[in-house]
Amino acid sequence: MGKLVGMEVALAAAEAAALCRFEVAAVYPITPQSHVAEHLSDIVNDGRVDASFITVEGEHSALSAVIGASATGARVITATSSQGLLYMGEVMPIASGMRLPIVMIVANRAVSSPINIWNDHSDIMPMRDTGWITIFAENGQDAVDMVIQAYKIAENRDVMLPVIVTMDGFQLTHVVEPINIPDQEEVDRFLPPYNPYATLHPDRPISMGTLGMPEIFPEAQKAKDVALVNSIRVIKEVWDEWERLFGRKYEAxxxxxxxxxxxxxxxxxxxxxxxxxxxxxxxxxxxxxxxxxxxxxxxxxxxxxxxxxxxxxxxxxxxxxxxxxxxxxxxxxxxxxxxxxxxxxxxxxxxxxxxxxxxxxxxxxxxxxxxxxxxxxxxxxxxxxxxx
Amino acid sequence: MTTATLSPTIVQNFDLFAPKLVDREEYFSWGHRACQGCAEALAIRLMCKALGRDTIITNATGCMEVISSLYPTTAWKLPWIHVAFPNAAAVASGVEAGLAALHRKGKIPDKRVKSVAIGGDGGTMDIGFQSLSGAMERGHDILYVCLDNEAYMNTGIQRSSGTPFLGATTTSPAGKKISGNQVWKKNVMEIMVAHNIPYAATASPSYPIDFMNKVKKARAIKGPAYIHCLVPCPTGWRIPSEKSIQYGRLAYETGVFPIYEVEDGKYRFTLPVPEKRRPVEDYLKGQGRFRHVTPDQVKLIQERVDVEWEALLIKMERSKSYTEIREQLKK
Known part of the structure; x- marks a missing residue:
């Protein structure tokens, strides 16, 4: 049943994504998220996960690239902080509107000005209404477990929404904690391969991200809200299953x-x-x-x-x-x-x-x-x- | 009027035989909502024919997304995604990476599917410039096609960095004190060449076979490719809708928009080169956006076009492909 290790939380969160066998990562470095970006690229370049790491030129492109990859049916991960999250802001509601099960790690950090790299929640709060499921980790164990749970929640056919797992910058990301890292076989049992509802592929062409006129736009918004409200049932089911399999209890x-x-x-x-x-x-x-x-x-x-x-x-x-x-x-x-x-x-x-x-x-x-x-x-x- | 100055043989060959070889299948269907005479919609139709079915299109926000994807209809018979204005290149790079990962793992059929991004001049040269540069620099196996109609037409003809010198738009109007766009058009083609990508080209739907050949070539290349396509916009250029093809040809014949390619570092004209370029006035006249331009200003534009054309000729004559240079160094 897993292995208790002393590990920096940012690295452990990246390890959790690796256990989920992500297929595409697109991450732009920003303090205090950078260790997540670095460790994800270590994992990819060491061949521990069969994935591509896209060294994007900014956070806007980081989220855009994982949207593109997720739309093909790949399991994806991105991560950011602070100004980077705000820079993603334009694309945030698009990811949820397109109902793509993207998982993002946010290392919470203050927003300028004055510029400040340390922790508070002023980056995540403006994202409140973008339609993402948002879960707060309290410690390193939370961070690891919640990243794995996030895929299971996001990819559920009754949910199909992107998920943010937030962890306080430095106060959490940069501390070394004793963390139980689950075994690969356990995670594989918990999290089956992603089976997407619809993908971009010439064998079955579809149009994604089309224009919604006033006749349909409010219905699309309502559908997103209903999905988000209803997702709490799935979140609790996933947490119950987690407790049964891993013995750690999670509550809203x-x-x-x-x-x-x-x-x-x-x-x-x-x-x-x-x-x-x-x-x-x-x-x-x-x-x-x-x-x-x-x-x-x-x-x-x-x-x-x-x-x-x-x-x-x-x-x-x-x-x-x-x-x-x-x-x-x-x-x-x-x-x-x-x-x-x-x-x-x-x-x-x-x-x-x-x-x-x-x-x-x-x-x-x-x-x-x-x-x-x-x-x-x-x-x-x-x-x-x-x-x- | 258009072929008079062109070398006749090659054009005749293309005109006689090539159209018969073009795919009859329409991947960008009729029934979309583009304006009459929209050269951008025509370019997309031709581009899709050249790309074929194993293609995924990422569309930057702009006229083309608006006219083609009004829910619940779609003009696209190819898989198509629109995300936002500045990020078509980034999304297309994600599409490519996703396909590659799924292909490696055997989760999707074993065939090459090309990720292609399209955007207007604003979505490519201005707001999408960073993501374009990033995607090209990273070496993704994608094709980016800029459909340049020289202003933000979708929002009502505002000035972009693709707007030509003195061109009147709604944010660079021909006013009493300042008359039209005051700076020269940004040369994105040369910036793409500077990215050392394997293939970059300029093109026009007024020369459909040349354009489609370039799309096919770019599609076959493994790695990033860029095509800059000038697409006359009757609404924004203030020209009659039946004249858009003609103005595309005039842009080339006057030297305002040279049509060429840069493959492996080697510059090459792809169309018969006009022995004597027509005066730029032939291109400017009849376009409402240049109505205010004075004879002195026409001279200024002519001088600039002459200089740029000569500079390009020097590259045509002297540039060598990286392969040639490598061979040379070995000797």
Whole structure:
């Protein structure tokens, strides 16, 4: 049952793609994704996977090339970060609109300006509405498992959508963790070869990416939304199967010590583990604290979130991106909106934290929870610990 | 009027025999929505005949995607994909890589399927220039055909880097102070030659056999190939729709658009070379986009065309193929 290794997470994520026997990779280097790009090319050039690595001249072309390859029926991978993800922005909704099962690793990084290579979520958040399934890894094991799961989800005939697996840049991509890397035979059993619905081939010519007039365009958009909303069923089935085969459980919304909690923190990504330590610390101080971690960002797991927040009186939502001039961080506005129709709902505070790699320590989470619990809520949101 | 200055023998041979050898099958079907006299749609029809059925087309956003793919109809009998404006070359390189991988693994039938990208002058020379350069530089086994009608016709005749000097467009209008496009047309053909690709050519649907021969040659080559095809646009050039073929010929006969190929580094004219080029005025007159051009400006254009033509002649005479040079070095 797999092999426990100490490996840098970026490399492990590339290894996961190799276990899925990708056929075409097109990746443009950008910090902190570059180790993914480098390791994918190592894998291809060493002949460990029978694949082509296209050294594209930019991220726009990276996604465009994997669209072309995916349209022929090949299993594909790309990866990016920050400005690179924004540069892909034009092509993002096209990939999902064409219903191509592309898998992309995103090493989350701040967006300029000022230019900053460190981690936050301001690159992934603007991609929220592009129609991609978006899953947040919390640690190296998540990253590996989620990349493999991503193909199974994306290629499901009831889904046929591209999937992003995000992992926090540096804080996750560049750390060495003990990770269980599954065996090839196990992955082969879990993930059958890609059997595409339609491909570009002269034996059965089709037109892909045609012009949609007002008579059909809204229907195409609705179909994409329905597919994305419905994909949560398949995602959960895939996670159930994963748990049966590999013994590791995945949930759209994970909780930590929330059963009797009065106040809870909410995180996405790698800060979840720091927040767990903070919750333990708060418990030692007799604060009934818990932690809610959102793993699945799109489709948004409304029901799972409501269930996870049952009994919570005060919720401190952390955001690692800013919706400038908006209602608060993107996670906050989503969570608050999800709870609007509930008869009983928690008071919600919003702390914007860890922008551009600013360190967030256990003590910071403790302070946030205490301030939220005392009703000293930032209105409507607060840049935690930020000068000015 | 068009063949008078051309050497008669070869043209007669082509005219008599070659059309009979052209594939009768239409891969770009009738019923699409192109304007009357659209030389771009004609070029695609001819190109597809030369390519044959084992071809996948990647189409940059532009007139051709709009007129040919209005859902639920399609004019394409070849597998066809449109993704966006700037990335036809990148998508085509992915198509090629995908086919290669699936072919290696025996997942698709064992035959050569050519990945071909097409784009207009804007999608090739401006917004798609980076992805074109990248795809050519990486050496993909693809053919890129630029269908150059010298402006952004799809959005309403705006100026591109393919727009000729003084040409009036809706963003380089013939105003009272500034009269038309103020810079010379970008020479993408020479930039492609500088990529050291095995084959690059210019062509025109006004010389259909020459164009189709080039497409066939480019298709057969293993590696990147580029064809720059000048396609008169009656709507954008302000010419009667029945004149687009004639203007394509005039572009060559005046030397405004030389038709040639560069194979393995060797420059070669592919059509009978006009013994005496017609004055550029013959090409400019009758085109609404040049209506404002003064006699002095015509002289300026003539001088530029003369210089460029001479420069090209020098390349024709002196250039050697890399194979020849290699042989020479061995001696």
């Amino acid at each position: 919304v994970e909780t930590y010590r929330t059963d009797d909690a009065d106040v809870a923190l909410l995180t996405m990504g790698s800060m979840g583990e720091t927040a767990e330590v903070a919750v333990d610390e708060l418990r030692r101080q007799d604060v009934k604290a818990g932690l809610v971690k959102i793993k699945l960002w799109r489709p948004f797991p409304f029901e799972d979130l409501k269930k996870a927040l049952k009994g919570i009186r005060v919720l401190a939502v952390t955001d690692r991106a800013v919706s400038f001039g908006g209602p608060g961080g993107p996670v906050f506005s989503e969570v608050r909106s999800a709870l609007y129709d509930e008869d009983v709902r928690p008071k919600i505070a919003n702390f914007i934290i860890g922008l551009g790699g600013r360190d967030v320590q256990v003590g910071d989470f403790v302070t946030m929870v205490k301030r939220a619990a005392e009703g000293k809520l930032a209105e409507p949101y607060e840049f935690y610990g930020v000068r000015g």
